[in-house]
Amino acid sequence: MTNNASEALAALCDQFQDKLPDRVTAIRSVFGLHDRKAWLPDEAETMHRLVHSLIGSAGTFGMPAVSKSARNLENALSAVPASDQPPDDGKWRAVARALDDLERVVSIRLTRNAPSIAAQPSPLLKPKASSKSFGT
Numbered sequence: 234m235t236n237n238a239s240e241a242l243a244a245l246c247d248q249f250q251d252k253l254p255d256r257v258t259a260i261r262s263v264f265g266l267h268d269r270k271a272w273l274p275d276e277a278e279t280m281h282r283l284v285h286s287l288i289g290s291a292g293t294f295g296m297p298a299v300s301k302s303a304r305n306l307e308n309a310l311s312a313v314p315a316s317d318q319p320p321d322d323g324k325w326r327a328v329a330r331a332l333d334d335l336e337r338v339v340s341i342r343l344t345r346n347a348p349s350i351a352a353q354p355s356p357l358l359k360p361k362a363s364s365k366s367f368g369t
Contacts, residue, residue: 249294256287257339260306264332272319281310302338306331 263280266273284307291299309331313320320328 246294249290250296253291253299253339256283257336259283260287261332261336264328267319267325272317274317277310277313281307284310298338298341299335302331302335306335 260280260283263276263283266276284303287303288300288307291297291303306328309324309327312324313328319325
């Protein structure tokens, strides 16, 4: 990839990451429209579309944790019936927990060049020499 293309892609990624909190706020706003007395199936479908779009976008921009968390929210939403009747409390609480988790994941902003959290070998430890001698 050319340097200009790399820079353009990095700019798009930064733009996506900058707007990510707004996308989650939009999902939260739609979630807040629902209550036990005035169930809005059309708004539930809107929320599902917003979440589904986020899954793919986050994956495209290399944010698998956001994509996975959004997928968990989508799975919780799929348990909510698209009918005129509100979901039971247990299903709606599962959606709320999944949305809380998505907000938590999005609030953690890591740079693309952040160090890995995987265990790295210590530079102070030298590899053990093999006690076997080959060819002697």
